[in-house]
Amino acid sequence: MTAAVTTPEIPVLRVAGTHRQVGRRIGEAGAEQIRSSVGPERFDAHIPCGRTRDEQLALAARYREVTAAALPWLIEELDGCAEGAGVDPLTLFARTIEEIWYEPFGGRTQGRCSDLVAGPSATSNGHLLVGHNNDLSPSYEEQLFAIEKRVAGDPVIFQIGGAPWLSVGFNSAGLALTGNELSPNDERVGISRSHQVFEIMHARTVDEAVGACLRPERASSYNNVLSHADGTVINVEGSATDAELDELGEDGTLAHTNHYVCDRMRTFEGDPDYAKHSDVRYRRAKELLVHHRGTITVQGLRAMLSDHENEPDALCRHPEVAGGVTKTVFWCVADVTDRKITFGRGNPCSSTAQVYAFD
Secondary structure (H helix, E strand, O other), X not given: OOOOOOEOOOOEEEEEOOHHHHHHHHHHHOHXXXXXXXXXXXXXXXXXXXXXXXXXXXXXXXXXXXXXXXOHHHHHHHHHHHHHHOOOHHHHHHXXXXXXXXXXXXXXXXXXXXXXXXXXXXXXXXXXXXXXXXXXXXXXXXXXXXXXXXXXXXXXXXXXXXXXXXXXXXXXXXXXXXXEOXXXXXXXXXXXXXXXXHHHOOOOOHHHHHHHHOOOOEOOOOEEEEEEOOOOEEEEEEOOOOEEXXXXXXXOEEEEOOOOOOHHHHHHEOOHHHHHHHHHHHHHHHHHHHHHOOOEOHHHHHHHHOOOOOOOOOOOOOOOOOOOOOEEEEEEEEEOOOOEEEEEEOOOOOEOOXXXXXX
């Protein structure tokens, strides 16, 4: 990490109240990007070929019906967000459903992320550490928020992403959620993977979080990396209709990128061409974790996230090397044991580190 620091900090938004009030405040803060995302120039341009705007909204309404029955509090929060931004609630809801914005099974993996987990036996101080790089279109780097949510009866939640997107999340009960977008070929109408993560972050234990991951009415699934301050780590590699659970390896580490790794789940791979590129990052992540096991620290995990080996399929992704399509827009390293998150905008090799700690 020798490059000069050039990136500004991610703004930290602190909101409290009911789910509706929390959503409204997020909508007000992110109004500019939300309005842009639902405007004709963005909304209509991303609708898959063969659908009209009305058909896209009708499809979104079917997802909303399932979500409202299972997670009414989430609808309250998202509708509050729409109200705060001054946009139509169904249109905003549609924009937050990842499954409906690309041509089915056609090279659609957009969120190219890397997760590296070092369990207590692999770190220098016996703490559980989780590192994450989030790779998206370069334009997303300017839209990032870190949000602290306080709703009575729920754990305090700290999330990083857009408004209202949750890319990674942590809560005061000691739960950490990171993960990677997959390309399951069995998607269906249901609770979107991009909404499922909000429910996961309300869990107080890994078992509760796994239950949220495995909801039978899910539309699809991310690969969800779940860890807890009690030392538990469960990786849920899922699709709409199946999932495989994994734990730390015998070496005390775990890594995952954007393809199915578990043998039984490979039949659900919907983007086999990209899976080959993802596997380059996966193997490099495992190599680094194994090489440094027993000595891994927060700074050491950040150095792994900053690795440029195998460009353009490196862990630390730069647009000038990757053709400008995606880049690492933010990174984080969580000391899950201490409930402290170090994070930054842009590439981990050249950004200002910020720290959030639960009380």
